[in-house]
Amino acid sequence: MDGLEQIPEASASGMTISLVTPIRAAIRIRRKIRNLKKSHLQLDLSGKKSADSPKSSLLRRQLSIGGRSKSNFDSPKHFSFDTPTLEQVQWGNLRRKKKRKKSRPVLYPGNSKKYLPIEHKSKAKRCLILFIGIVCFQILNAIENLDDNVLKYELDGLEKTMQREVFGQKIAIDKIMDLLKDYLATHWHNKPLVISMNGPSGVGKSHMGRILAKHFRSVADSDDFVLQYYAMHNCPNDSEIATCQMDLSNKISDMVTRAEMEEKIPIFIFDEMELMPSPLLDMLHGYFQLNQSNEYLNAIYILISNIGGNEVTKYYLQNVSSNVLNVPKELHSIIQSSLRQHHSLWDVAEIVPFILLEKSHIANCFLDELLREGFYPDNNNIENLAGQLKYYTIRDKQYSITGCKQVVAKVNNLHPYT
Incomplete structure (x- = not known):
């Protein structure tokens, strides 16, 4: 009985122990978790890890x-066993503010070596250099071709001939040579070259035309590309003007066509333009226009006349004593006004004034003619012949009224009669 009564007591104490033990264990676990959280919070605040x-x-x-x-x-x-204290909350807010204000640090080079940025070479630069080289080569080649084309006409020899045989017209010679060199430098042009030689009678205009015709015939080795036309000789009668007009038109068309085929520039020399009929002037004016085929643009026209000669003489005598005489520029407008009154074809022409000749120039004309005729060049004889002509006297200088026009006749009178 005692043994049986003790059994329930033992079982009751066992049940009590079994109930108390989990509670105690839970309490211990709770305390340990609390201590663990406190230790973790202290570690977080100190910033150290353990x-x-x-x-x-x-x-x-x-x-x-x-x-x-x-x-x-x-x-x-x-679980929310612990609530954060006010100090912990303030500390956390302060840390968050510091994190927000923290910016990316600026790094400055210290003692390390500094290098300039690397320049990358562009391939386009090489292409540009190649293109510039090609253009320069083409320009040099074109200049050489221009020189070769000018050498073909031997303009240096022409200039020497003019200076040797035409006296007292240095300004006119220089201007004519400049115009010819610029035009003959190439075969392709946008307009024909029209040169008008104007001045008094006997100053060397017709002689200049003959020198040009002779030179270009010798250069071309043919008479097919040079035409000398004298109005009084080629078309003397007014009744034949229509025929003259047709013949002249056919000659010009034939010459420019053949010259274009052989890549040469024809030259047309018209003397005594002041005597040329108006229908012929109108026809020539049509060849000076720009709106025509290419072969008619590659041509040189030389117009020789006495138109404006009186104005040149008057102006030259009035201003010859002036030290600021600029003959080409000032005479151009004077001659141009006289030419426009005669015909409008001179509007496209390059005006080349021929001035009066001095007595020394007349003496040179006599010397040249005497040598051609086979006479001994006696200075006394030359002075005697030059003194037989009439002159304008301005201060210490004398200017011939008729130029060298009477020189040939005076020299011919020296031949003995047979």
Whole structure:
């Protein structure tokens, strides 16, 4: 009986122990979790990391045995054993503000070497240099071709001949040579070259035309590209003007056509333009226009006349004593006004004024003619012949009224009669 009565007591104490033990275990676990959280919070505030203590590892094993994980206890969704203090909240806010204000640090080079940025070579630069080289080569080649084309006409020899045989007209010679060199430098042009030689009678205009015709015939080795036309000789009668007009038109068309085929420039020399009928002037004016085929643009027209000669003589005698005499520029407008009154074809012409000749120039004309006729060049005889002509006397200078026009007749009178 005693034994039987003691059995329930033992069972009751066992049940009490079994109930108290889990409660105590839960209390111990709660205390350990609280201590663990406090230790973690202190570690976070100090910014240091430490390894887990043996107690914490033991606590995790106990939690795993009890069927609960550490994450469940740490999660604020399940446990909120401690509330953060005011000091901890302020410290956390201060740390967040510091993190927001913290900016990216500016790095300055120290003692390290500094290098300039690398320049990358562009391929387009090489292409540009190649293109510039090609253009320069073409320009040099074109200049050489221009020189070769000018040499073909032997203009240097022509200039020497003019200076040797035409006296007192240096300004006119220089202007004619400049016009010819510029025009004959190439075979392709946008307009024909029209040169008008104007001045008093006997100053060398017709002689200049003969020199040009002779030179270009010798250069071309043919008479097919040079035409000398004298109005009084080629068309003397007014009744034959229509026939003269047709013949002249056919000659010009034939010459420019053949010259274009052989890549040569024809030259047309018209003397005594002041005597040419108006229908012929109108026809020539049509050849000076720009709106025509290419072969008619590659041609040189020399117009010789006494138109404006009286104005040149008057102007020259009035201004010859002036030290600022600029004959080409000032005479151009004077001659141009006289030419426009005669016909409008001179509007496209390059005006070349021929001035009066001095007595020394007349003496040179006599010397040249005497040598051609085979006479001994006696200076006394030359002075005697030059003194037989009439002159304008301006201060210490004398200018011939008729120029060298009477020189040939005076020299011919020296021949003995047979």
